[in-house]
Amino acid sequence: MSDDALSLETRPDLPDALRPWLSQWPRESWTRPDLHPTAQFWLKMHDGFRIQQAEMRRLGEAGRAAGADPLAVHPRLIGLLGGFLQHLDHHHRIESGHYFPQFRALAPGIEAGLALLDQDHDVVHARLEQLHAAGLAFHQAAQARAPAARDALLRLADVLEAAAPLLDRHLDDEEEIVIPLIAVRGGPAA
Numbered sequence: 001m002s003d004d005a006l007s008l009e010t011r012p013d014l015p016d017a018l019r020p021w022l023s024q025w026p027r028e029s030w031t032r033p034d035l036h037p038t039a040q041f042w043l044k045m046h047d048g049f050r051i052q053q054a055e056m057r058r059l060g061e062a063g064r065a066a067g068a069d070p071l072a073v074h075p076r077l078i079g080l081l082g083g084f085l086q087h088l089d090h091h092h093r094i095e096s097g098h099y100f101p102q103f104r105a106l107a108p109g110i111e112a113g114l115a116l117l118d119q120d121h122d123v124v125h126a127r128l129e130q131l132h133a134a135g136l137a138f139h140q141a142a143q144a145r146a147p148a149a150r151d152a153l154l155r156l157a158d159v160l161e162a163a164a165p166l167l168d169r170h171l172d173d174e175e176e177i178v179i180p181l182i183a184v185r186g187g188p189a190a
């Protein structure tokens with residue numbers, strides 16, 4: 001595949017060369033109790049992001065309903081968004097700065113996959129900045145009880161919808177590189 005075909009926005013999944021141990025540890029095997037604890041923790045973190053994202057999207061869509069009061073979803077949506085942005089940014093920093101360098105040492109052949117995941121982090125980060133800006137605009141309008149709160153909520157809902165497939169793709173693909181790698185080669189230092 002060309003570099004373009006591997007971009008987070010367009011790729012349908014990963015080529016097998018970037019996830020060399022997935023056939024040995026396929027997704028169906030990840031519920032095994034003997035899966036390395038670091039891999040189990042990784043999956044749990046990712047599921048947390050998926051759950052938070054789904055709830056924010058649900059609230060954003062609720063705001064689209066005719067006659068919906070944007071102030072009704074404001075506290076929960078903004079509370080969730082703040083935690084989500086902070087935790088996901090922190091998660092990516094730890095992955096790119098702490099875990100990926102150790103994985104490179106454990107398995108040099110995984111470099112291409114890790115480079116792609118690092119690139120994904122930059123793409124996702126740009127979306128997090130958009131979410132932050134849209135969330136702030138909604139928060140300020142809602143606090144002021146301004147009529148613009150409804151449009152600001154719709155804008156936030158749009159940004160959430162646009163970002164979701166990218167984050168989902170990144171989480172799935174990262175798991176298919178990292179979880180089998182840890183299962184086969186052992187975990188990095190915490």
Ligand SMILES: [Fe+2]
Pocket residue numbers: 092095117121170174
């Ligand atoms: Fe990541």
Ligand SMILES: [Fe+2]
Pocket residue numbers: 046091095171174
């Ligand atoms: Fe991750």
